[in-house]
Amino acid sequence: MIKLTINGKAHQLDVAPDTPLLWALRDTLQMTGTKYGCGQALCGACTVHVDGEPVRACSTPASAVVGRKITTIEAVDSQRVGQVVQEAWRKLDVVQCGYCQSGQIMSAVALLSQNRQPTDADIDTAMSGNLCRCATYVRIRAAIHEAAQALA
Amino acid sequence: MSDIIIENLSRRRFLQGSAGLTLGFCLPAVAAGKLGTVATVDAEINAFLKIGADNSVTVMSKHLEMGQGTYTGLATILADELDADWKHVRVEGAPADAKRYNNTFWGPAQGTGGSTAMANSWDQMRKAGAAGRAMLVSAAARRWNVGAAEIVVRDGVVSHAGSGRKASFGELALDAAKETVPTEVKLKDPKDFRLIGKQARRKDSAAKTNGTAQFTQDVFLPGMLVAVVAHPPQFGATVKSFDASKAKAIKGVVDVVQIPQGVAVLATDTWSAKKGRDALSVAWDDSKAFKLGSDEILAKYKEMAKKPGLVAANKGDTAKTFAGAAKVVSASFDFPYLAHAAMEPMNCVVWRKADSCEVWNGEQFQTVDQGRVAALFGLKPEQVKLNMLYAGGSFGRRACTQSDYVLEAAHIVKAINGRAPVKLVWMREDDMRGGYYRPMFHHALEAALDGSGKLVGWHHRLVGQSIITGSPFEAMLVKDGIDHVSVEGAANLPYAIPNLLVDLHTPTDIGVPVLWWRSVGSSHTAYSTEVFLDQVAAAMGKDPVALRLELLAEHPKHVGVLKLAAEKAAWGTPLKAAAGERRGRGVAVHESFNSFVAQVAEVTVRKDGSLKVDRVICAVDCGTAINPDNIRSQVEGAVGFALSAALHGEITLKEGRVEQGNFDGYAPIRINEMPVVEVHIVPSTAAPTGIGEPGVPPLAPAVANAIAAATGKFLHKMPFNTAELVA
Secondary structure (H helix, E strand, O other): OEEEEEOOEEEEEOOOOOOEHHHHHHHHOOOOOOOOOOOOOOOOOOEEEEOOEEEEHHHOEHHHHOOOEEEOHHHHHHOHHHHHHHHHHHHOOOOOOOOOHHHHHHHHHHHHHHOOOOOHHHHHHHHOOOOOOOOOHHHHHHHHHHHHHHHO | OOOOOOOOOOOOHHHHOOOOOOOOOOOOOEEEOOOOOOOOEEEEEEOOEEEEOOOOEEEEEOOOOOOOOHHHHHHHHHHHHHOOOHHHEEEEEOOOOHHHHOOOOOOOOOOOOOOOHHHHHHHHHHHHHHHHHHHHHHHHHHHHOOOHHHEEEEOOEEEEOOOOEEEEHHHHHHHHHHOOOOOOOOOOOHHHOOOOOOOOOOOOHHHHHOOOOOEHHHOOOOOOEEEEEEOOOOOOOEEEEEEOHHHHOOOOEEEEEEEOOEEEEEEOOHHHHHHHHHHOEEEEEOOOOOOOOHHHHHHHHHHHOOOOOEEEEEEOOHHHHHHOOOEEEEEEEEEOEEOOOOOOOOEEEEEEEOOEEEEEEOOOOHHHHHHHHHHHHOOOHHHEEEEEOEOOOOOOOOOOOOOHHHHHHHHHHHHOOOOOOEEEEOOHHHHHOOOOEEOOEEEEEEEEEOOOOOEEEEEEEEEEOOOOOOOOOHHHHEEOOEEHHHHOOOOOOOOOOOEEEEEEEOOOOOOOOEOOOOOOOHHHHHHHHHHHHHHHHHHHOOOHHHHHHHHOOOOHHHHHHHHHHHHHOOOOOOOOOOOOOEEEEEEEEEEEOOEEEEEEEEEEEOOOOOEEEEEEEEEEEOOOOOOHHHHHHHHHHHHHHHHHHHHOOOEOEEOOEEOOOOOOOOOOOOHHHOOEEEEEEOOOOOOOOOOOOOOOOOHHHHHHHHHHHHHOOOOOEOOOOHHHHOO
């Protein structure tokens, strides 16, 4: 049994210790907002927050985040930054297929939580781990700036 | 050969107009509505429209939403003619039923592709909305005992000024559903559109930003098993024998079965299934496997290109023209296999029930997939229910001519005698190595200039595998040995060149499965034709925009987008370059899927040959702009998608094995490589044409032409070899 704190709630999970956090979230808890894209921390579709830091859940064993504070897309709107980012994403219609966007939003929220006025270079650094095959990057950038303004 | 044949396919059929008002079945009976504690009753007005007692307007989308904005676009059209309140409009994926939901350009087949969703649905959705509106008006007129002509509908409210009566759609819906479906409806004058051409917001934004959007990957069913498959390392190899003892020892693994596609490990969850798959020991029979590498395939294509191919287009007398030419310009171009690499790897859920089968999928090819699954299980097609979910990208991959991954899932279910529903999950490596790539191509081009320096001859020879041969579309799209999609964009070259020959070799002994990839033939023909034209312009000493305008006198839509893009990009003005950097501007224009796109790219090339695409200015003519913001969004995305192929995209084979497996070896661009994109839309009242794909073809040639403007070097291979650009 592995004990995890996800979105403020304690969960007991009967999974093998090597099970990545991604599959514990998705298959065991059926919290499906966090996506599988590559399994090797190359695409960022599985990004969640561990103690506020963006982490690739596909390459993080569930056993390694016991006792840490895990936040997923399902609860990102529990903080103001999360709400503002979601609103900016909706206002600018950033999404296309949408599969990567949970991860994009988690990375954007982590960025804006630490840096309220990111430059384009800051955005490149913080967001370049998140692939979008629909290439919604123009709007991701604009939405982060939009959210930064709303937070100012 | 395929057992499923789609006939009567014509991409241009819509130009002949659509016949009559065909809205499918009208079912006045009420259907139970949304899940929930409060029973909402929906009245089915027609095949595309349900109205709930809660005023919800549900538009049934016959097309897959894979990012291209189809759900929003179809709903916009219908809701405008219905005069619905946009905030009450929601969209639901239609079931597989080709009688009601066929793609009107594909005859009796339902499916999404060829950038046809808006174009083939335009009349249909307008009529469905207008008919719904007429039925609501009739119901109100009957209830209030007033003349229908005196009734006004606006934003979901039906009202009669004379009597002061008012009713919401929800209040009238059940009565409206009992009204006779009108045989003729009056459509709006475009000047009265209230949603079309405006900025209706996407209907899927909320669900796709809070994690609730449902993709195939997210389906869970009672007792469902997850399957991960060991696929052969080469195309055409098969299972000789396997040892599953280690796999079966892994906790969570339930079963291991052989299927025609390989060996499937079934487990209670994805991670256990993957571990089980990785623990399998499989001996492969490679006696029928395809074993060539990319270099050998290319060498073969270059050899084939030395001889004449089948003629795809012929005008004037090219032999005579080239024999008498004052100057001949020539170049050849190489294009690799490309993977679609959608963010959601291929997956499918299949549940075999007593007398039926249910499938959950980002379903792009209903009629074909339904027929194949039915045949495998010995069912009738209508016994196979397809649930259309959002697709996490496709770019053509989910419209597989051979239903590959759908059938794989069905085979697994068959192998376990249907004892549990199964979710087949491809790992990224399965997806990357699973074939059905954009085919490799080799092109050879020659242009003849006469004594006065005029472009008088053009010869374009292409070598590459056919996508359509052996598919259900063969009867319609392969004529006299020429696969239309191998030469699209080349055989219909718009430039006024009096002598033109386009010929094609289609190798049939290459065992790599190929498929349409966003923009299909134009993904390579736009590159070779538009880069070569710039090379010819350079040889003629002409400006690339001026030469194009000169040669496009008969093609006003090409001219329209070309002039708009050139003007917005300030074509001809100098670009400032920092010390040690070279900058250039390049242009390309291309028609695909009946839409016209011109792009001007601005590029910076550094001393070491590395480059940055700074800005891309796009001009688009896709007929009526149903949703201008979505058009901009699609073209922005197309620029990024095409740039990935230009800069990095390449699937290569060595001894028949695909060398790339994940996003390290096959790298779509990331945010730091994305240029600034400007999209300008040509105003039009013509019927809408495609927009999902047409933004792709001009990008790579515009960038290559910009690189040539900066460095003097034309690049003849995709992806670009930047080593050629070292200063």
